Amino acid sequence: MTSDMSRYREVFFAEAQEHLQALNDGLLALEKNPDNVDDINVVFRAAHTIKGMAATMGFNTITVLTHHLEDVLDKVRAGAIKLSPELSDLLFSSVDTLEGILAEAQTDIEPPVETINGLLQELDRYSSNEDQNKAMVTPKKELKSTTNLELKTYETKVVSEAQARGYQAYFVQVELAPDCLMKAVRVFLIFQRLQAEGEILRAEPPVEDLEEEKFDQSFRVLFVTKANEEKIRSLVAKVSDVVTVDIVPVDISNQEKVEAATSQTASMPAITDHGHHQLTTQTVRIDIRRLDNLMNLVGELVIIKTRLDQLLLTHGISEIEETLKSLSRVAGGLQDAVMKARMVPLAQVFNRFPRMVRDLSRELGREVEFTIEGEETELDRSVIDEIGDPLVHLLRNAIDHGIEPPAERQGKGKPAVGRVQLSAGYEGNHVLIMVADDGEGIDQQRVLARAQEKGLITSEQARRLTSDEIYRLLFLPGFSTSEIVSDVSGRGVGLDVVQNKIESLGGTVEVSSIPGQGTRFSIRLPLTLAIIQALMVELGTEMYALPLESVEEIQVIEVQQIKKVRGREVMMLRGEVVPLVRLAPLLNSQGANLNLVELPIVVVRGDGTRAGLVVDNLGGQREIVIKSLGRFLGSLPGLGGATILGDGRVALILDPGGVLSLAEKRYGRLN
Amino acid sequence: MERKERQLVVFNLGQEEYGVDILQVQEIKRLTEITRVPNAPAFVEGVINLRGNVIPVIDLHKRFNLPAAEVTEESRIVIVNVQDITVGIIVDAVSEVITLEESAFAPPPPLVAGIEANFIEAIGNLEDRLLILLNMDRILGLDEVAVTKELTDKVTQEGVVK
Numbered sequence: 001m002t003s004d005m006s007r008y009r010e011v012f013f014a015e016a017q018e019h020l021q022a023l024n025d026g027l028l029a030l031e032k033n034p035d036n037v038d039d040i041n042v043v044f045r046a047a048h049t050i051k052g053m054a055a056t057m058g059f060n061t062i063t064v065l066t067h068h069l070e071d072v073l074d075k076v077r078a079g080a081i082k083l084s085p086e087l088s089d090l091l092f093s094s095v096d097t098l099e100g101i102l103a104e105a106q107t108d109i110e111p112p113v114e115t116i117n118g119l120l121q122e123l124d125r126y127s128s129n130e131d132q133n134k135a136m137v138t139p140k141k142e143l144k145s146t147t148n149l150e151l152k153t154y155e156t157k158v159v160s161e162a163q164a165r166g167y168q169a170y171f172v173q174v175e176l177a178p179d180c181l182m183k184a185v186r187v188f189l190i191f192q193r194l195q196a197e198g199e200i201l202r203a204e205p206p207v208e209d210l211e212e213e214k215f216d217q218s219f220r221v222l223f224v225t226k227a228n229e230e231k232i233r234s235l236v237a238k239v240s241d242v243v244t245v246d247i248v249p250v251d252i253s254n255q256e257k258v259e260a261a262t263s264q265t266a267s268m269p270a271i272t273d274h275g276h277h278q279l280t281t282q283t284v285r286i287d288i289r290r291l292d293n294l295m296n297l298v299g300e301l302v303i304i305k306t307r308l309d310q311l312l313l314t315h316g317i318s319e320i321e322e323t324l325k326s327l328s329r330v331a332g333g334l335q336d337a338v339m340k341a342r343m344v345p346l347a348q349v350f351n352r353f354p355r356m357v358r359d360l361s362r363e364l365g366r367e368v369e370f371t372i373e374g375e376e377t378e379l380d381r382s383v384i385d386e387i388g389d390p391l392v393h394l395l396r397n398a399i400d401h402g403i404e405p406p407a408e409r410q411g412k413g414k415p416a417v418g419r420v421q422l423s424a425g426y427e428g429n430h431v432l433i434m435v436a437d438d439g440e441g442i443d444q445q446r447v448l449a450r451a452q453e454k455g456l457i458t459s460e461q462a463r464r465l466t467s468d469e470i471y472r473l474l475f476l477p478g479f480s481t482s483e484i485v486s487d488v489s490g491r492g493v494g495l496d497v498v499q500n501k502i503e504s505l506g507g508t509v510e511v512s513s514i515p516g517q518g519t520r521f522s523i524r525l526p527l528t529l530a531i532i533q534a535l536m537v538e539l540g541t542e543m544y545a546l547p548l549e550s551v552e553e554i555q556v557i558e559v560q561q562i563k564k565v566r567g568r569e570v571m572m573l574r575g576e577v578v579p580l581v582r583l584a585p586l587l588n589s590q591g592a593n594l595n596l597v598e599l600p601i602v603v604v605r606g607d608g609t610r611a612g613l614v615v616d617n618l619g620g621q622r623e624i625v626i627k628s629l630g631r632f633l634g635s636l637p638g639l640g641g642a643t644i645l646g647d648g649r650v651a652l653i654l655d656p657g658g659v660l661s662l663a664e665k666r667y668g669r670l671n
Numbered sequence: 672m673e674r675k676e677r678q679l680v681v682f683n684l685g686q687e688e689y690g691v692d693i694l695q696v697q698e699i700k701r702l703t704e705i706t707r708v709p710n711a712p713a714f715v716e717g718v719i720n721l722r723g724n725v726i727p728v729i730d731l732h733k734r735f736n737l738p739a740a741e742v743t744e745e746s747r748i749v750i751v752n753v754q755d756i757t758v759g760i761i762v763d764a765v766s767e768v769i770t771l772e773e774s775a776f777a778p779p780p781p782l783v784a785g786i787e788a789n790f791i792e793a794i795g796n797l798e799d800r801l802l803i804l805l806n807m808d809r810i811l812g813l814d815e816v817a818v819t820k821e822l823t824d825k826v827t828q829e830g831v832v833k
Contacts, residue, residue: 477754477755500755587709587710588709589707589709627725629708629718629725629727630726630756630757631755631756632758632811636708636709636711637710638710639708639710642725644720648704648720649706649720650719650725651706652709652718662710
């Protein structure tokens, strides 16, 4: 395989994953609401796209499977067959098979078609196999003769409604010059112009293909407008490289004929009624390592900038000051932009859950209404990759232990359908993810009994523990039990594993529960996880990291500039009094004990207080990876964790808010 | 405790010989640079970098209120795993790994070598030597009394960086 081809391979598998997700999501939505035309179209389109891509890549089994899948979906779309639970299951299992084949094809080679013969036969039972070998319809040739036959039932409806209100529907066929470059741009322009005058109901090939220039020279749209043919023609023809514009009015006088004909247009791509949205969003896939690299470069840039700042201080060249300020702004903006580029919406993790919840609730005989909120919440890429497993565990827990069987729920006067809710949102510097159910809640007595049995607590302690502490017991290693944990959520891992994972991401997990009413797990994660920009400061031989986001500015002052107000050291900063905190004694550090004439001051803000931290030396700015201090040390005042320096030493990360409140505790209020 | 025999890692602190159950020992390291942690309990010497993980290190001299030891070529950090917590303990020297019959152990007398009986699980009788088998759970404060404290600590514990 040429390197070029292997590059496409990567793209193919990445995109196939997305379409698989669309298939799953669409099928789930359809199962709930079988008549939703949009959902059918989404599913159909996903299958169709995979088919097209797989054919291009030469993956025969995938092509054949998606083709059969498409046939069945088309029948469903045409209303020829109903989406029964059995069919639903078959479709889901086809999607699973498809996923399996894709995975195999990605790592190894594609399994031969024979391996899926059974599945294909089952699918054929539904599509009744009348038109197996129909090829792609070539719209160009058929256009004039079969125009009105190509309307789907609901399109007919839309068109007739539109006509009643004085609109007219047209098939507009556009042919671009053979040597036309940037065909997607022409498509975009044509769509834009047409949409200014009416609504595009459908595009053939589908909009995605047009966008990706997966068409030869011509495409067509079903267009509803008040404009006349001439107007449409002039609109489209004005776009450069358009060779011909064929406009055929749509006649819907004979609706029966339309319905009879729908199956013949089976492999026609579906409608995108709001196709223009897709034309406007553009994304690029990028290797996370490139972003990391970019981030490092930005870090270097900031360090150099800091050095320039220092030089400026010593040499005082006022002409440079202005330029340097602009540089700071740009560097800051760049840093933000790169950080943002690393952010990924939680939807990437959440979107596989509806399917999982569906399968699980079926398996366990529960009825569950699963809702997701806040999937647009963004987290650093590295957190997104890790958060999936803990959430799977909590969701399984909710369905298995939380939600009672329907009969039991009714017996308790609850609705038979249980509710499981997954929500996410921002909370200050953190992202809060909650998994809540309205099941039976946690039985504290049972937890206590279990903990005693396991020797985790004594009976005397059992009496003293508060609710919170009792729930905490659930997270202790060795608590999970076969009695409380069933096969499904058991799998040999307990909540301690969930907790460890979350803590390793720098987050916390809490549980609250009301007996009989439900349980809620709350996960708090730092927004930008592991990697932060920090200013390194030295106290004697010790090195500490200050998160840059809380550093307001750096000043170098002379000792005489330190004033005393009511016995407290302060400095004046642009007319404002800023209290000073000597970091070394506060942290019981030896300090350098130099008789410095000039003192570096780091002005920080934390928890609403502002103060200048007096340090021995500044160690420059760098990107650090946050490590937890671990369960044994827990949270210590003034510390936010640790990081490992380039030379392998450990440096502690200061939590400015904590440092300031430590100072207040020791020396009294700062402000 | 049904096992008939126990394997112990034997190390020295001052004049005494101590042992920890080998099942709790993850590895033995030479002394590396230890980063002091302000406001940590006094017996916590600091933290070290153990292959990318930050591990607390405790000084048993301080924990047992023994006179401070000199750091020598023999000094080692014994990395132990107790209740899923990984901690390093600084010892003057690691001497050997021995296997002792369960019957060789006796319950601790109230005060041994000046350290609290609480920290001692048993005394091993080894011909002419006495071996102090340590109760790491208690030394780390993870014993049953501490569970409640630890739980409360965790409830109040916050994210790594605010």
